[in-house]
Amino acid sequence: MPAERTRQHTIPVAAARRRRLRADRARQLADLLRHQVLGGGFPGGVLPHEEVIGADYGVSRNTVRQALDLLRAEQLVERQPGVGTVVVCQKYPHALDRLMGLAETLHPHGRVTNEVRTISPVPAPAPAPVADRLRIPPRSEVLYVERLRRLDGLPLSLDLTYVPMHIGLPLLDADLENNDVFRLIEETAGQPLGTAEITLEAVNADAHSAAVLEAPRGTAVLMLERLTHLADGAPVDLEFIRFRGDRLTMRGLLRRTL
Numbered sequence: 001m002p003a004e005r006t007r008q009h010t011i012p013v014a015a016a017r018r019r020r021l022r023a024d025r026a027r028q029l030a031d032l033l034r035h036q037v038l039g040g041g042f043p044g045g046v047l048p049h050e051e052v053i054g055a056d057y058g059v060s061r062n063t064v065r066q067a068l069d070l071l072r073a074e075q076l077v078e079r080q081p082g083v084g085t086v087v088v089c090q091k092y093p094h095a096l097d098r099l100m101g102l103a104e105t106l107h108p109h110g111r112v113t114n115e116v117r118t119i120s121p122v123p124a125p126a127p128a129p130v131a132d133r134l135r136i137p138p139r140s141e142v143l144y145v146e147r148l149r150r151l152d153g154l155p156l157s158l159d160l161t162y163v164p165m166h167i168g169l170p171l172l173d174a175d176l177e178n179n180d181v182f183r184l185i186e187e188t189a190g191q192p193l194g195t196a197e198i199t200l201e202a203v204n205a206d207a208h209s210a211a212v213l214e215a216p217r218g219t220a221v222l223m224l225e226r227l228t229h230l231a232d233g234a235p236v237d238l239e240f241i242r243f244r245g246d247r248l249t250m251r252g253l254l255r256r257t258l
Contacts, residue, residue: 025059026066032057033067037076038091038249045087047077075246089246092151096252099196099228101180102149102157110152114177117212118146121165130162133227134235143168145176148212155213156247162238182228185236194231200224200250209242221245 033053036042047053050064057064068085071077078088092109094102103112121141124131131138145161145168161181163171170188171181186192203223210217221242228237 023066025063026070029053029057029059029063029067030070033071034074034076037071037087042087046083047085047087049084091247091249092156093251094243094248096198096200096250097254099182099193101182103180104182106151112156113150113153114179115148115150116145116176117148118144119172119176120144121168124162130238133238134162134164136164141165143171145171145181147176151247154247155215156244158209158212158242160240163236167236181237185228189230189236192231193236194229194233196226196228198224198226202245203242205242213242213244215244215246219245222248222250 033047037047042048047068048056050061050068053059054061054064068077068079072079074089076087076089077085080086092106094105098105106112120143122144123139124134124136124142130142131140134142136142143161143163143165145159145163147159147161148155149157149159163181163185167185167188171184174184176184182193201223202220204218205213205215205221207217209215209221210219213221215221222245224239224241224243226237226239226241227235228239229235
């Protein structure tokens with residue numbers, strides 16, 4: 001009797017393991033194909049036939065179909081009758097190993113413009129989140145700037161920026177619609193930027209952010225928190241940037257040092 005129960009349990013466990021392995025293979029293949037999709041690795045934006053992909057990667061046609069379903073769910077590809085599977089969404093690279101403004105980073109891919117939604121002096125919110133990090137007295141005024149940033153007209157990011165008033169005051173009269181804040185800060189400070197501390201995570205878009213970015217409410221966005229310092233080490237720019245994850249990918253070259 002115990003042996004019979006063992007056999008009964010072994011069969012569904014083995015079947016579940018096979019299902020799980022198929023799903024794993026599909027996910028692994030989707031990761032590899034995603035790299036090619038985002039890197040422009042398919043001529044004309046058309047993926048090879050499912051049989052060709054299966055032969056290239058040594059997987060079954062069912063696994064290929066499941067992998068393509070995952071990419072379709074990410075809205076990276078779609079099936080077009082008479083054509084096949086085609087790339088429908090282009091993601092733009094944002095470097096994580098260089099301190100550059102968005103317009104500088106994406107210059108090869110199009111024109112970045114800024115819609116300044118809010119710009120005004122405000123008391124630094126709560127000491128720790130802003131005042132302490134910018135090394136200014138609590139409740140000191142900072143310049144708050146909220147911008148919707150577009151690439152060739154498409155919403156790309158929502159930037160919330162805090163700048164100390166001795167740096168921010170000249171920005172009130174600056175052309176923020178056509179210039180990166182980084183360049184303007186360097187002009188005002190009379191020295192280049194030096195370093196930045198960054199934190200990158202995925203968060204769900206709140207109603208306001210989703211509406212501004214023209215994204216579905218609750219969709220995942222890339223949240224970049226960045227505290228930028230001048231070359232002399234003084235903090236001058238604290239930003240909370242929400243990127244549309246379907247239009248931008250983070251890339252960098254990291255070196256191992258011991």
